[in-house]
Amino acid sequence: MAPTEIPESPETPKQSRRDFLSLSARAGVAMSMLGLSGPAQRPLVYPEREDPPPPHPLRILILGGTSFLGPQQIAYAMNRGHSITTFTRGRTKPTVHEKLFNEIEQLIGDREDNLEALRGRTWDAVIDNSGHRAKWTRDSAQLLRDTVDLYLYTSSTGVYYPYLGEDIREDTELVLEVPEGITEYESMEYGYGVMKTHSEIETKRAFGEDRSIIVRPTYMMGPADRTDRFPYWPVRLSRGGEVMVPGRGHDPVQYIDVRDVAGWMIRLIENRTTGTFNAVGPPSKTGMHGFVYGAHAAFNSAVSFVRIPDYDFLKEHDVTVVVPWIMPVGNDAGSARVNFERALAHGLTHRPLAESMRDIYEWWHSDAITEERRVNMVSGEKSLMAREASIIAAWKARK
Numbered sequence: 001m002a003p004t005e006i007p008e009s010p011e012t013p014k015q016s017r018r019d020f021l022s023l024s025a026r027a028g029v030a031m032s033m034l035g036l037s038g039p040a041q042r043p044l045v046y047p048e049r050e051d052p053p054p055p056h057p058l059r060i061l062i063l064g065g066t067s068f069l070g071p072q073q074i075a076y077a078m079n080r081g082h083s084i085t086t087f088t089r090g091r092t093k094p095t096v097h098e099k100l101f102n103e104i105e106q107l108i109g110d111r112e113d114n115l116e117a118l119r120g121r122t123w124d125a126v127i128d129n130s131g132h133r134a135k136w137t138r139d140s141a142q143l144l145r146d147t148v149d150l151y152l153y154t155s156s157t158g159v160y161y162p163y164l165g166e167d168i169r170e171d172t173e174l175v176l177e178v179p180e181g182i183t184e185y186e187s188m189e190y191g192y193g194v195m196k197t198h199s200e201i202e203t204k205r206a207f208g209e210d211r212s213i214i215v216r217p218t219y220m221m222g223p224a225d226r227t228d229r230f231p232y233w234p235v236r237l238s239r240g241g242e243v244m245v246p247g248r249g250h251d252p253v254q255y256i257d258v259r260d261v262a263g264w265m266i267r268l269i270e271n272r273t274t275g276t277f278n279a280v281g282p283p284s285k286t287g288m289h290g291f292v293y294g295a296h297a298a299f300n301s302a303v304s305f306v307r308i309p310d311y312d313f314l315k316e317h318d319v320t321v322v323v324p325w326i327m328p329v330g331n332d333a334g335s336a337r338v339n340f341e342r343a344l345a346h347g348l349t350h351r352p353l354a355e356s357m358r359d360i361y362e363w364w365h366s367d368a369i370t371e372e373r374r375v376n377m378v379s380g381e382k383s384l385m386a387r388e389a390s391i392i393a394a395w396k397a398r399k
């Protein structure tokens with residue numbers, strides 16, 4: 001089937017989930033072209049993923065587990081017969097898959113100064129999601145090195161800051177120290193990257209190359225996001241009207257659904273695939289316009305895109321980062337030019353963008369989200385959505 005062809009019967013039993021969803025996404029495009037409004041209907045059938053079964057059940061410890069990435073790892077792992085232990089301070093409550101938490105062991109402590117609950121215990125693998133300091137990773141990795149087989153550290157493509165390359169690969173040399181005399185923004189970016197780099201080093205120091213898995217995700221999106229970065233788009237696109245699209249059409253964007261990262265991490269552990277991997281999407285190179293059109297395919301609102309490609313104008317209006325778009329200049333020039341061939345070769349898969357958008361939209365309108373958070377996005381003090389109409393008006397007046 002040619003890429004643009006739509007099969008006659010969407011109900012064909014052998015149709016893959018990916019085909020099915022991309023079909024419904026294209027149907028969404030068609031509906032929006034017809035000018036119909038309101039959120040898209042959920043398709044009636046969701047075939048299960050067809051990932052091959054795991055070799056054998058594992059006991060997995062998650063340092064963290066209750067925020068964004070953790071619940072998705074738990075859901076995927078339990079669905080495949082693994083048993084899960086989490087380790088947190090007991091403060092953060094999950095906003096997805098809540099019921100599963102009744103079926104797992106939940107240990108309480110603090111990575112800063114109380115790892116007692118982990119002492120003397122054994123697991124097949126540990127996933128370190130909550131590593132916010134290199135010391136935390138050093139302490140837990142040293143404690144668990146003789147009682148756990150594999151250590152998966154959740155790093156970030158932030159280790160590549162400043163993003164100066166065209167094709168950033170896993171073997172890129174990483175910055176080890178935050179330089180002097182930099183701006184507040186740069187200091188935040190360097191600080192995060194340097195912390196992640198040192199945490200990776202601590203992982204490998206304790207577990208060795210042959211028992212360490214380092215996963216470096218780009219911006220993750222999906223239900224349970226604690227930031228409002230990606231939810232901005234489904235909320236904005238579903239509302240219709242004139243939508244500001246910052247940047248040039250081919251400005252590169254990269255992002256990945258948190259569920260694709262979560263499931264893949266579990267499969268890396270199952271298959272004992274060690275090494276360092278960039279966890280990045282979408283599967284083919286995408287520019288900002290491609291992202292916005294693809295995201296809108298989840299909705300049938302009537303929209304009119306107002307493209308603003310002028311970087312100077314955008315800077316004047318304080319629009320330099322609207323994730324996944326990051327103005328690709330200076331130290332951010334290559335932030336969305338990260339190569340992920342190695343991950344693809346080791347089983348990373350990507351669900352369709354429209355599926356992610358629709359699921360984020362539904363989660364955003366569920367009782368997992370407070371009304372205050374929803375209102376803030378649309379009209380809060382720092383809301384881009386609240387400023388959008390005046391930016392568009394200024395853009396039109398300027399032209």
Ligand SMILES: NC(=O)c1ccc[n+]([C@@H]2O[C@H](COP(=O)([O-])OP(=O)(O)OC[C@H]3O[C@@H](n4cnc5c(N)ncnc54)[C@H](OP(=O)(O)O)[C@@H]3O)[C@@H](O)[C@H]2O)c1
Nearest residue numbers: 064065067068069070088089090091092110111129130220
């Ligand atoms: N979001 C993105 O786009 C993105 C991109 C690249 C990489 N990453 C990385 O992905 C990881 C995912 O994080 P996540 O929050 O989604 O993971 P998570 O496993 O869902 O949750 C992390 C949990 O860690 C616990 N925690 C925090 N401080 C703790 C402490 N001092 N001691 C013990 N537990 C503590 C928190 O629970 P309590 O509050 O109850 O302790 C929190 O629920 C992070 O390492 C992040 O840097 C994220």
